[in-house]
Amino acid sequence: MTHFNRREILQHAGALGLGAVFLPAAGSIAQAGDAAKTPPSIVLETIKSGGLSHYSYFLGDKDAGVAVVIDPRRDVEAYLDLAKQHGMKITHAIETHIHADFVSGSRELAKRTGTAQIVASVEGGAKYGFDVDRKLKDGNEITVGRIKLRGIHTPGHTPEHMSYLASDSESGKPWAIFTGDFLFVGSVGRPDLMGVENTDSLAKALYNSVQNAFTQLPGELMIYPAHGPGSPCGAGIKKPDGDPTLAQERKGNPYWQMRNESVFIEALLRAQPPVPYYWPRMKKVNAAGPEILGGTPKPELMEPDAFASLVDSGGVQVLDTRSMEAFAGGHIQGALNIGYNEVISMWGGWMLDPEKPIAIVKPAQGNFHDPLDWLSRVGLTNVKAALDGDMKAWVNSGRPFDSYKTMSVHDVNKTFPTESMTLLDVRQPPEWDMGHIQDAQYLFLPEIPQRLSEIDKSKPVIVYCGNGYRASVGTSVLRANGFDARAVPGSWDAWTAAGYDRVKPKKAGKASDTTRSA
Known part of the structure; x- marks a missing residue:
């Protein structure tokens, strides 16, 4: 339970870079x-x-x-x-x-x-x-x-x-x-x-x-x-x-x-x-009357063999809630990575298909109760299965897994500009307007699945966001679709902390317009 008294209405940073950029210059x-x-x-x-x-x-x-x-x-x-x-x-x-x-x-x-x-x-x-x-x-x-x-x-x-x-x-x-x-x-x-x-x-x-x-x-x-x-x-x-x-x-x-x-x-x-995709659905659910759950949904815990059979059937979407570093080190092919944090509510709403059952993988030190509550807040209650024993059990069972090497901001600075890789910025439109890395391509994270054709699949894609969380979400989507994608830990926060150059467009665009050019 998380609760605060009236003197503790604190800023929520879990939206990871989304909070303070929506309104241009408003006085203190x-x-x-x-x-x-x-x-x-x-x-x-x-x-x-x-x-x-x-x-x-x-x-x-x-x-x-x-x-x-x-x-x-x-x-x-x-x-x-x-x-x-x-x-x-x-x-x-x-x-x-x-x-x-x-x-x-x-x-x-x-x-x-x-x-x-x-x-x-x-x-x-x-x-x-x-x-x-x-x-x-x-x-x-x-x-x-x-x-x-x-x-x-x-x-x-x-x-x-x-x-x-x-x-x-x-x-x-x-x-x-x-x-x-x-x-x-x-x-x-x-x-x-x-x-x-x-x-x-x-x-x-x-x-x-x-x-x-x-x-x-x-x-x-x-x-x-x-x-x-x-x-x-x-x-x-x-x-x-x-x-x-x-x-x-x-x-x-x-x-x-x-x-x-x-x-x-x-x-x-x-x-x-931009209006989150899941909001019209929430509006209809609340007007009609939400289903009464009676508590946190309880998925079936599955050993690796049964979990693999379920995944191979194609009837579920795999949600991996581990950190970017753990996900990069090894994950089930095709899994969507939304890290173990209450912001799963927002990004789960944006990125998960509400009509398709979910199979979940949790961190070794985490639990299933919290992410299931977080998902239920946006109507995602059809969590069909959970991997028993975490990712370690999957690896130890001898099953294949995907992995990739992340790229530091220092390597990004040394590598770009280059024709051999694509640097992809997946932040909110106003974040791009406030500053971005030169020669980066812009694509708003939730729109990646519908705009894959705009990304060159023939070369590696290096993904950055505000601090790396959303970059890992985007990287997982791209890898599930056959791209050689890699996330940048620390992302924009680390880039600016390192003192590297940034560029800004001459004129900021409309906040809800998700099209931006370099």
């Missing part, structure tokens, strides 16, 4: 006065889901012994553990909106507790394919012990989006606002997730929400967003400097300073990163 977040005080009987815990940079909240009243969870993730053990720890009963699972980036845990939490009512907004014509116990509209309230939550309709990211103002039910004094994907530290939610035909109207609604939704609220209110740095749900989300407040955002959030609607919309849309 301004300082503010003291934050509003949380009532003494209230427990507020932030549960951080790395990889997705998702924050959910456990909010309870110690005296009344009751609690709510706001925007729960699918693996709900963290909330159950907190309820047990504090001696509380979870009475509500509350959604700010229909999420696109992860599978909601509200149905799971309601089933596992037997007491939690599902609460969701029905503003904006929102409809659900499952039973919603409390259907909220703007101004509706929920009271749990001394906690009063009032829904504030904040459309723009989605039509139904609801923020929740928390106040003391006895004194009536507000002390926090849970902003979901409407307001982040230094940013706002993206309005382009419901198709081109809806983007303009949602962007206008978002502008109106920014200008008007919170105007009557006191600046000392603490803000609790659903995402932090590294999430593609907003451009340029920043790390909180202390306790983030509404006053800080009014002064320092660049979108709060834009008083012209057209300027706001142009700047907002230009800054948005």
Whole structure:
């Protein structure tokens, strides 16, 4: 279980180079006065889901012994553990909106507790394919012990989006606002997730929400967003400097300073990163009602012989969760390498086929429970088998394996430019714009499987990213498709640390445009 108190909403770096590059030059977040005080009987815990940079909240009243969870993730053990720890009963699972980036845990939490009512907004014509116990509209309230939550309709990211103002039910004094994907530290939610035909109207609604939704609220209110740095749900989300407040955002959030609607919309849309492929699927799953798992999926543990037969059948995709170095040293031919880290959620969503069963290989020091939870957060629950005994058992069984030699940044510097190899940059488009290695070819990592024909297969391909993690993902995809591909450990971070030259394009491109030229 990973959870943090309200002073520990930390920057998530698990997206590995994706967090701070989405928004061009936005000023630093301004300082503010003291934050509003949380009532003494209230427990507020932030549960951080790395990889997705998702924050959910456990909010309870110690005296009344009751609690709510706001925007729960699918693996709900963290909330159950907190309820047990504090001696509380979870009475509500509350959604700010229909999420696109992860599978909601509200149905799971309601089933596992037997007491939690599902609460969701029905503003904006929102409809659900499952039973919603409390259907909220703007101004509706929920009271749990001394906690009063009032829904504030904040459309723009989605039509139904609801923020929740928390106040003391006895004194009536507000002390926090849970902003979901409407307001982040230094940013706002993206309005382009419901198709081109809806983007303009949602962007206008978002502008109106920014200008008007919170105007009557006191600046000392603490803000609790659903995402932090590294999430593609907003451009340029920043790390909180202390306790983030509404006053800080009014002064320092660049979108709060834009008083012209057209300027706001142009700047907002230009800054948005590419939309992950799996998000439309998440949206449909959450609206229809996620399948209730009842816990972490349990794959069948297989000895090498049985695992090999399954792989040879072609009916599974092999996911190797070991480190780049271990993967390079020896792996099952055709395996996809996404290293053992919570960012498996994001890159698994991007790179794995949701319709095809998964066979998993874990690190010798790792376990299967964690990566299966991480995968389930993006709806990847069909993990059919796991290799018993790790890769060592496979090697010791005498079966063949693939391997390759990595290339250091020093060797890259000595080797390139050259006609005998291809240097491939697989980072986000804005990362390329901020600086890249001369003569490198650009190809956004998730697009590699569809754009293989653009890479010269007749010569070795040397792959780099921010720090090597994504380079290993890309290398594994290329090797599975018959390329002589090799990853660069440390990648751009090591290149810049070594002081080697970098080049920048004359003009930065649109963040969501994944085409770049040298």
